[in-house]
Amino acid sequence: MKNRHILPLATIIIVVGGLTAAVIFAVPWFPTQASVEAGRVDQLTWFLVIVSGVIFTLVTSFVVYSALAFRTADDDESDGPPTHGNTKLEIVWTVIPIILLAVVAVWSVVVVNRNEATAKTQDVVHVKAWQYAWEFDYPTIGVSSGDLHVPQGTQVRLNMNSFDVVHGFYVPQFRVQMDVVPGITTHLTFTPNKVGTWPVVCNELCGEGHSQMRARVIVQTPADYAAWAAQAAAQVKTAAAAGTPIPMATH
Numbered sequence: 001m002k003n004r005h006i007l008p009l010a011t012i013i014i015v016v017g018g019l020t021a022a023v024i025f026a027v028p029w030f031p032t033q034a035s036v037e038a039g040r041v042d043q044l045t046w047f048l049v050i051v052s053g054v055i056f057t058l059v060t061s062f063v064v065y066s067a068l069a070f071r072t073a074d075d076d077e078s079d080g081p082p083t084h085g086n087t088k089l090e091i092v093w094t095v096i097p098i099i100l101l102a103v104v105a106v107w108s109v110v111v112v113n114r115n116e117a118t119a120k121t122q123d124v125v126h127v128k129a130w131q132y133a134w135e136f137d138y139p140t141i142g143v144s145s146g147d148l149h150v151p152q153g154t155q156v157r158l159n160m161n162s163f164d165v166v167h168g169f170y171v172p173q174f175r176v177q178m179d180v181v182p183g184i185t186t187h188l189t190f191t192p193n194k195v196g197t198w199p200v201v202c203n204e205l206c207g208e209g210h211s212q213m214r215a216r217v218i219v220q221t222p223a224d225y226a227a228w229a230a231q232a233a234a235q236v237k238t239a240a241a242a243g244t245p246i247p248m249a250t251h
């Protein structure tokens with residue numbers, strides 16, 4: 001590359017790179033990380049975003065600079081010089097994406113394997129989905145709830161069934177999602193690591209009430225969770241003894 005191109009091109013790269021970095025880093029793109037899985041997913045996502053930002057900066061800068069620096073005069077009708085590619089350049093822009101894609105592929109497999117690994121202790125919850133609601137059943141204590149209560153620090157396994165169409169169980173703060181499909185049982189595991197209340201969102205367009213198909217996941221300390229479970233189980237027992245309908249657990 002000729003020396004006279006270096007300074008203006010470098011200036012454009014710095015300006016475009018600065019703007020790109022500002023958009024990437026100044027905007028809080030991701031919601032809170034509230035599960036062990038979220039950290040792994042976000043690391044991979046950040047890698048993809050930053051690599052994309054670098055490539056975007058280089059391509060945009062070269063295009064902008066070329067359009068400015070190699071513009072012909074308005075009355076120049078002559079053909080450009082004949083060129084037959086540039087083998088070195090083509091090898092570079094083929095090999096670098098191959099390496100990047102290989103890294104992303106291997107990294108993705110590692111993240112999925114670690115996120116789906118079964119822990120020694122799991123809390124199992126049955127999830128029922130229909131147009132347009134969620135229900136969470138706790139088989140060990142015989143309780144049903146409209147909110148998903150889970151203890152902090154224990155892996156949760158969801159066994160999920162749909163009674164009508166395909167729904168999508170998604171908690172943005174956990175960065176995990178799984179379709180809930182009629183006729184089969186699908187599974188999802190996650191380990192909440194932050195106490196708080198997060199939205200459960202249906203993330204599969206399932207009908208006109210799709211956007212209303214929301215619930216809450218309530219992550220509690222193990223002690224608070226045990227207290228909730230005991231209280232909810234007691235309510236069910238009392239109702240069964242009195243012959244009244246079994247209540248949904250309250251929060």
Ligand SMILES: [Cu+2]
Nearest residue numbers: 167202206213
């Ligand atoms: Cu749905």
